[in-house]
Amino acid sequence: MDKTSHVTEELYKKNLELAERNKTLSLLRKIDEIILSSVTDIDQIAHQIADAAVAGAGFKAVYIMLINKKEKLLIPQAVSLDKSTIEIDSSLIRAIYSLKVNLNDSDNLIIKTINERKLQKTDKMYDLFKSLLTEEACKKIQQSAAMKLFHIYPLVIRSEPIGAIIVCPKEQVEPFFVFQEDLIQRLPNVVSIAIDNALLYQKIDQANTRLKELDKLKDEFVSLASHELRTPLTAIKSYLWMVLNQSKNIDPQIRSYLDIASQETEHLIKLVQNMLTISKIESQRLELTLKNLDLYEMVKLAYDTLKINADEKHIIFTLLPYPEKLIVNGDKEKISEIFENIIGNAIKYTPENGTVSIHFTTEKNKVIIHVADSGPGIAKENMAKLFQKFSRLEEGKQNRTPGTGLGLYISKQIVELHKGSIKVESEAGKGTTFTVHLPLAQTNS
Ligand SMILES: Nc1ncnc2c1ncn2[C@@H]1O[C@H](COP(=O)(O)OP(=O)(O)OP(=O)(O)O)[C@@H](O)[C@H]1O
Numbered sequence: 158m159d160k161t162s163h164v165t166e167e168l169y170k171k172n173l174e175l176a177e178r179n180k181t182l183s184l185l186r187k188i189d190e191i192i193l194s195s196v197t198d199i200d201q202i203a204h205q206i207a208d209a210a211v212a213g214a215g216f217k218a219v220y221i222m223l224i225n226k227k228e229k230l231l232i233p234q235a236v237s238l239d240k241s242t243i244e245i246d247s248s249l250i251r252a253i254y255s256l257k258v259n260l261n262d263s264d265n266l267i268i269k270t271i272n273e274r275k276l277q278k279t280d281k282m283y284d285l286f287k288s289l290l291t292e293e294a295c296k297k298i299q300q301s302a303a304m305k306l307f308h309i310y311p312l313v314i315r316s317e318p319i320g321a322i323i324v325c326p327k328e329q330v331e332p333f334f335v336f337q338e339d340l341i342q343r344l345p346n347v348v349s350i351a352i353d354n355a356l357l358y359q360k361i362d363q364a365n366t367r368l369k370e371l372d373k374l375k376d377e378f379v380s381l382a383s384h385e386l387r388t389p390l391t392a393i394k395s396y397l398w399m400v401l402n403q404s405k406n407i408d409p410q411i412r413s414y415l416d417i418a419s420q421e422t423e424h425l426i427k428l429v430q431n432m433l434t435i436s437k438i439e440s441q442r443l444e445l446t447l448k449n450l451d452l453y454e455m456v457k458l459a460y461d462t463l464k465i466n467a468d469e470k471h472i473i474f475t476l477l478p479y480p481e482k483l484i485v486n487g488d489k490e491k492i493s494e495i496f497e498n499i500i501g502n503a504i505k506y507t508p509e510n511g512t513v514s515i516h517f518t519t520e521k522n523k524v525i526i527h528v529a530d531s532g533p534g535i536a537k538e539n540m541a542k543l544f545q546k547f548s549r550l551e552e553g554k555q556n557r558t559p560g561t562g563l564g565l566y567i568s569k570q571i572v573e574l575h576k577g578s579i580k581v582e583s584e585a586g587k588g589t590t591f592t593v594h595l596p597l598a599q600t601n602s
């Protein structure tokens with residue numbers, strides 16, 4: 158009989174132990190959930206953890222304090238008190254939040270914990286608030302809340318102290334207090350991780366906001382500078398044109414200087430225009446005026462404009478019509494810009510007596526415009542650079558062809574705004590083929 162009651166007692170104890178262990182695990186899981194939740198505000202995280210610890214582990218009180226390096230203070234972040242044993246007096250809570258400890262106050266036990274990075278225990282609340290409260294006041298609070306013991310743990314992340322957590326356990330409940338102790342040992346680590354997470358998020362969020370502001374400033378600056386530059390540049394171009402075309406007796410040397418000045422002004426105007434377009438695209442201010450367009454007509458326009466350049470270089474320049482009408486819904490000016498650049502590039506980079514040919518194909522609901530040249534081709538390692546801003550593959554070459562290195566970047570952005578794409582196939586020395594893929598408009602015919 159004696160033996161049976163002993164076994165029953167053992168079983169009962171084990172059962173309680175298990176229940177206690179279970180509590181610890183579910184509290185740690187709860188804190189995990191808080192860390193992984195969408196809440197990123199440090200104040201809310203600290204409060205949720207303190208509340209979870211008090212409710213889940215049966216502590217009397219949990220108090221989280223964080224270091225403010227700038228103010229050299231240890232500041233209360235969250236306080237949670239067990240409502241069933243402590244009468245919550247809002248003036249007491251307010252008083253606790255106003256207790257900021259100076260980091261140089263080495264007499265204070267919390268500061269000592271942080272400095273030594275070691276657990277401290279005390280049965281005197283006065284040790285926590287020396288120099289802020291009188292011993293008498295501390296005793297009173299302690300008595301009225303029946304707080305017997307305080308465990309103070311440093312909160313440390315990557316060897317840097319970030320604050321402290323103070324846990325006030327309930328009176329000892331033999332023999333399972335050992336698990337509460339186990340939990341208290343693990344709590345500071347999870348709390349540190351949670352707080353660190355929130356701090357990092359806060360930093361990233363602030364940096365992100367700053368970057369967005371800077372980006373906006375940059376866009377505004379580029380836009381303003383481009384507008385301001387355009388007017389004087391256009392005036393210079395017009396006067397140079399007048400001098401070159403209306404004065405007959407210009408010294409040939411001076412004429413060649415003026416020619417260079419005129420070309421460079423042209424280059425600057427193009428650069429300013431491209432920068433303005435890019436600033437609009439990147440700040441999503443580029444608006445498209447969509448209309449149904451006859452694609453062959455559009456390409457023919459670019460062909461006619463560029464024919465003179467091809468003829469100058471004795472390039473065989475061909476445009477093969479497509480047997481059917483190809484209608485795309487697009488912005489006339491912007492689409493023209495794409496073809497002028499891609500066909501313009503083919504002529505610009507193909508040496509004399511080469512060939513440039515354009516033809517169309519269709520595939521499902523899209524049209525593909527092929528622009529093939531017999532130029533120098535593009536090496537594989539340079540392909541990725543092609544569509545980046547200011548990418549000029551001829552960098553460093555002598556007699557390089559003029560250009561801003563922005564044409565393909567802009568073309569790609571515009572094509573993508575039309576829900577299309579640009580592809581390139583090339584082999585160094587064997588010419589290049591650019592293909593522009595655009596969705597065909599839904600027409601009723
Ligand atoms: N058909 C081509 N054959 C060989 N290289 C090309 C061809 N098209 C483009 N490239 C290379 O890609 C670079 C980028 O072209 P992109 O059109 O963006 O700029 P760009 O022609 O130099 O200047 P712009 O802004 O005046 O168009 C060119 O500088 C050139 O080195």
Ligand SMILES: [Mg+2]
Nearest residue numbers: 498502564565
């Ligand atoms: Mg170009």
